[in-house]
Structures are given as C-alpha cells and as structure tokens.
Amino acid sequence: MARREHLLKVGVSGVRGVIGGFLTPGLGASFAQAFGTYVGKGRVVIGRDTRTSGPMLTHAVNCGLLAAGCEVIDLGVLPTPTIQMYVAHVKARGGIALTASHNPPEYNALKLFNREGLFFNQYERNELLDLFHQSQFTQAGNDDIRTVQQDRTTAPALHIERVLRHVDADRIRRRRFRVALDGVNGAGSEMSVHFLGSVLQTQLEAISVDPSQVFPRIAEPRPDTLTELAALVRRTGADVGFGQDPDGDRLAVCDENGHVLDNDDVLALAVQRALAHTPGDVVVNLTTSATIDDLAARHGRKVYRTPVGEANVVEMMQAVKAAIGGEGSSGGIIYPAVHLCRDSYTAMALLLDLMAETGQTVSELVAGLPRYARLSGKVPFEHGRLGTLMQSLEESFPDAQTNRMDGLKLLWEGRWLHVRSSNTEPLLRLAVEARTAEQAQALFDEAWRRLTS
C-alpha cells in the first residue's frame, strides 16, 4: 500500500486535518457541538495559535458551542498551556485550543480540555467520540443561546504569575542572562518577549516573534529545525537559546555554544531541578531516555512509564501525583505545581533558575547528566504485517525484558529499544538507547535488519 499523509483524522484525540476540503468549518462546528453537549451548558474557553485558519475555525467552533447552549470566552491568540490554566481559573466547563501544535501550517486541530484545564482522559475521549458519531447534540433554542465574550488580558498574566511562584525570579533577574528566542511566529510570540524581556529582565535577542506572519521554519522545535536559533546564539553570544512550537507547549534549548540539546536532555534538566525542590515521582513515556531513571534514583524517586502521547502522561501523573513528567523526544515538560500540562514557559523558567542557582552554563549542566547514546528512525510497513513484525522482533531478542503497553519495548541492563506504529502514517518508529554510541548503533542496526527483512 502506498504511504500517504492522513489529511483528516477524527479520533480519540479530537479532530486534526488539512484546511480546505478536509478539516471543514462544518466538521469543526459539529465536533464543538458534541463537546458542548458533553460538558454541558455553561462557559467554555477557546483560544488559538497563529495559523491562518485560526479565525475561520474559531467562528466555526463558536457556532457549535453556542448551538449547544454554551457561553464562549474567546481568548484569541495564546499558547495552549495559557488557555488550559485559564479554563481551571475561571471554573469553565471546558476549553478548546485551535492548534495543530507542531504540524505544518496547512493543518489545524481541536485540542480539548476538561473543566480542570487538563487533556481529556481516555474514558472522556471515548465518550465524546461516541457522542460525536451519534450526532445527538444539545440543540439550544433562542432563549438558551448565549454570546461570545472576549478576554485578552487575564490569561497571560495568570500564567506568568503561576510560573513565577516556582522559581526565584530575583535570582534570575540579577544574572541579566543574554537569551536568544525563536518564537516560530507562534501563539507565544508576544507573551514570550514580555516574559523573558520584561518579567525576567533578560537581554533578549528574539527572532520570529510576529504572530501575523506564517511559520518561518518547520514548526516542530528540534535540533535540525533550529539552525537559525543556533546561529543567533553564536552571533549574540547568548547564554541560552529557546525554540518554541506554534502553540507554546513544547520547548527546545540551545546551549551557549550554539549546540541544540537533545530534547531528552532538556527534560532531564527540568527533572533534576524539579526533584530537588518538589516531592513526588516522575512520569515519562516509553520512548523517553533512561537518564530520567538515573536522576530519579539519585533522589530516591520512582519513574512511571506510559504509552506515547501527552494525554497518557498527564493521566498517569494525575493518578500518582507526580512531581514532574514529560515526553523526552517531542520536547517540553509537564510540571504540575504550575499546571498539569506541557508548558514551554515553565521549562524556560526552570532552566534559567537552574542556571542562576548553580552558576553553571547550559553545556556544563548537560555534562553533569547521566550519559546515554540515542538513535531513532522510521520504517514503512505494509498494513496487516504489523503483528508479525513485532512478534519476530520479540523472538529475536529472547533475553530482553518486554513491555507491550505501546508497541514493543525491549529492555536490557543499560540499553533498550522501542518500536511503535505511528498514529498518523503506516510507519514504525524505532528508538534505541545504550550507554555507548557503539552499543546503540549495534542494537539499532540489528533491529532495523529484523524489521526490514
């Protein structure tokens, strides 16, 4: 079967698709009406990232929510975590962020939050999806139709105030760090400039912070997409560089030498900082580095592993009252003391605070982390072959400990491999980690051979 991008996906994580013939306004409105039916009449908060389809989709979602008898509070363009915190703060019935996160600009999506401003758990997601398919929505009559209210100021102030409670802001300000920022012209553009420049009083060198412009680079913040940020760090001699995604939940970090960190290491630094100050365990997904296990062990804390997906991590974090969590490779950290959501502002603040506290540079901090070598790749597969592939892989490594929670994870002392199928394409994602680069390469090659033969 030919590989192709999924232009529209309606599933347990909501609706995501390409604008044009796929994610249509009617679909957005229907899903919003299903959401409004599920959460009930009352206030629902909406906000969006800077995609060109944002205004259109906002009106569509407003229509569906009003039709279900909800009152809408429209926050306009704001980061997803900011929207989530506001939902809980105003005791709304729920919230919807219109953002396709790190996906390309032709995509958009509805991210759905419950009344606590958290991702829907798997039960809530299934129930909502059933409701959507049944199409039996609340249909408000004239008397029950409410209005769309705007609130453009409360949420950013609330978010920043929450973050500052958990760092020593004065300590950060005194250092007058030189910070480089790539805002990808995303939802956080204005708030990040305010937060880093005015609130934390860093010497800010910012690029791509115009929310009226399209994304100037691949939206996902990774080492290979942040070359401009790395160049900016080198040119300005910055202490650190931050790269956001369009909805301001993920963060990538560049050290003072212009080297963009592995996202797993960014999470590790945040875990290190959090465990030193906050009681509780750690939750990460199966693909996240074993560095986290070593750090947790230093603090006598446990690590819980979940299937890949922010909602899964959040669900587990809530259940075990975790101190911190995240998903290594995809970038971003979840620090429940601020809010139980992925948040680039908390990540920036924790890292700056760690730098201020220790007096170390970013590269020195990374050097202090337990070292592992990581490799990853994508293998196309034919539909119907997935089970056989997984089984043969498991049989070829009989000495490994196995975990089948999400695809297949094989573990040995000091190394592991993880294979899972993509949610959006007929692809297997392969990740390996080992203590040395040689070990990692050997394991990767062996797994690759088994999967492609």
Add this chain to the structure above:
Amino acid sequence: MNTALRISHVGLRGIVGQGLTATHVMEFAAAFGTFLEPGRPVILGRDPRLSGNMIREGVVASLLACGHDVIDLGIVSTPVVQHAIQRLDAAGGIAISASHNTIDWNALRFFGPSGIYLNTAEAGELLDIYHLHRFRFEEWNKLGQLTVSPNAIDAYLDGLARVFDLERLRPLRVVVDCCNGTSALILRRMNERFGCGFILINERVDGRTVAHTPNTTASIAELQLGPLMQPLQADAGFLFDMDADRVALADELGRGVSEEAVLPMLADHLLPRSPGKLIIANLSSTALLEDVAARHGGRVLRVPVGRQAAIDALSTYRPEQIALAGEGTGAVMMPQFRFVYDGIASMLALLTMIRDRGQTVSQILAGYPRHHILKAEVPLTSPNIPALLMELQELFPDGVLDRTDGLRVAWPDRWFHVRVSQTEPIIRVIAEQRDSEPRELFETLLDRVRSWN
C-alpha cells in the same frame, strides 16, 4: 406535520434547535460561498434574535472558508444589509432574520450584487449546490478575513436623507411600535442625528423578549398603537416587524389601517410623479390598487404570491418602467430608494404624503373607494388540489380567470383567490368586494374548500 425547517428558493428558515441547526446554517452558507464569484466581500447583518449569535458565527466560518472576505454590520435591519451591499460594491450578502416570524424562528436571506434578492434561477442554483454538498473550500493561505463595520446604519440614514426631506417631516408627531426589533436602533439614531421626534414603544432590543408577534397587521397596530394616538395627539402610528422590511399603520384616531392599504397609499403618492408606470403586486392584494392606478394612468401587474415572483417580475422590467412593487403585507419596494422591501423608507414616504397633502391618515383613506376583504385559512388535507380548483373555476364561469397561482377569478366589483400556501400546509381563501363584504361568495368558497377531500 413538522414545519420547523424550510429549505426553498426563499432561503433557509426554521425554529432554531427544533429543525434549524448549526449544521444547516454552515452548509447553506458554504453553498452561498461557493455560489458567489470570488473577489469581492460579502456583507452580513442580523436581527436581534439571540440565535443570531450562533448563526452569525457559522455563516462567518463558512464564508471565510470559501475564501470570501466578510464585512459584518452587526445588528441591523435587512434593508441596511441590502444598502451596504450596494454601497460597498459587495459580491452579495446574507441577512440573518426571521423577520415577522415569532422569536424562536430564524432564517438566512441571500442577496446578490446591489442587494437584490436572488431570482428564481439563482436561488435554484444555490439550492443545487446545497444539496450536492460539494463546497469550494479554499486552502489554508487563501481564506477570507472578517472586518466589523459598526457604522452601517449611519451610512443607510445618509442614503435616506438624500431621498427624503427629513427636515420637513419633523413637525409630524409619530408613534412607532418597534416590536423590539432593529427599527428601534435606526429610529433612535434618526432622532439623534436629524432631530426627528419619533416616539418609540416596544423599543428594548434584547433578542429574547418581544412584546407581541412581530407581524405587521392592522389588528396588532390597533392594539399596540391605537390607545396612544389620541392621548399623544399623534398624526400617525407605525408598526415594524423584527427586521424593519414591513410596516403597518394606525390612523390619528387610533384605528388600525388594513395592511392592504399601505401599497395603494404609496401608489397614490408615487404614481403622479411616474405616470404610466407599472405597479407590481401579487394576486392576493386589494383591487384598490387598480382604482388608484386608474386615477393616475398607471397599470397593475399581478404576479403569484411570494417574494420570489415579485423579484422575478422586477428583473424582467427596466427600473424606469416601474413605479413600485409590493404585497398586501406592508412590504413595499420603491425605485426612489432602491428596489428592496424597506419599512422605514415606506414610513417616510407615507409621512411625506401626509405633509404634501395636508391631510390626516383617515382623510386620505376616506378618499378611496372602500373595499372589504375577507381572509381565511383551511388546513390542507387533500392531495387533489388541481381538481378542487377546476371545480371552483367551473362554478364561476363568468369572471376573469387567472390560474398563475392557484385560482383567481375577478369581476368588476369583486374577486376571490384560492391558493395553497408556500410556507404552511394550508389553503388560503381570500375574497374582496367594493362597498360591502362579499359574505355570500366567501361562504360558498369556504364550504367547497372545507368539504373537499
């Protein structure tokens, strides 16, 4: 029979929540967005019904998704929307208003360039696109932009002030029942800007409550305005529907004037300036029109009942051939203020007439032959209406026959019209006679219609 949703050449209308849903609205607006030529903006306005908040969002989303820029006028009358389409050289427009229906209804009305209702051919094309469900949604970087234009009422009043001498009307004492609709906004502004002294009742505009059914009939005019006329020493009283495209009136003694009289009065006022021109009226409107036309050498063109037939007739003549067009519901179009149903313009023309003649409303009416009209509705139960009409036709072989819309038979001093309603499952029976009630004719017709099955 459920009549809560009607999709026809006239557009989309229904009871919101019980028939008319967000999905209908979005799909119909998408069909209109597909129907319109790209390139010029689309004008949008709504009456104060609360459901307009929801419908507005859906319409905006669909139009933006089809790549049209949208200019939203907010809560304005339908004639203001039509005026703005012409003024702003727009591709067309949508008025969200169920006009004279009860508050729980709403509707979409579609206009082409220069603010004219779509003719039957155009409306048919729009319906086909709607039923085909193949909409022209644009890609992510070609979506439309929304702008809000709060000054449309002022621009409309500028237009009115160019046609009517408002200064000259100021001495008249006029009471207006706004029926909690858009006429309140327009007349308040006229009072502010032009020093008019309109005394407004039922002027609260909250979209939830209406003082009475927003229909323009003589009986409502008498009930609402009648008791105020003499105590306030008013010269005339006017009653508008929600979107101010229709008007009814009460005379200075507090008597409701038949809604049938508005069109002949305006014909009497306008024909002297346009000798020999056409009056377009439907088959159910009073024969007083022919009397008035005969006085001024005008001619009456009778067309089937319904806005569509009048629009089609208008589009087959050149504007300079027409003196005015309208129906017996108080909806009148005048060439001096564009060919749109406009209750405010009708009121100003009637007031001008009162000033010109120096006569009271009752004196003007006393100058006309008296026609007595009887109207009834019979539930539609039989599928065999053609045979009923044939039987009635054979029963009255001596009259002048018109079969273009049901059956109309006319004699020099009386006529009757039997037809099936386009909007409700009823048969309408109307009979009119000069000088005395056509009681016998009316009863004969009713007997035949009621006993038919």
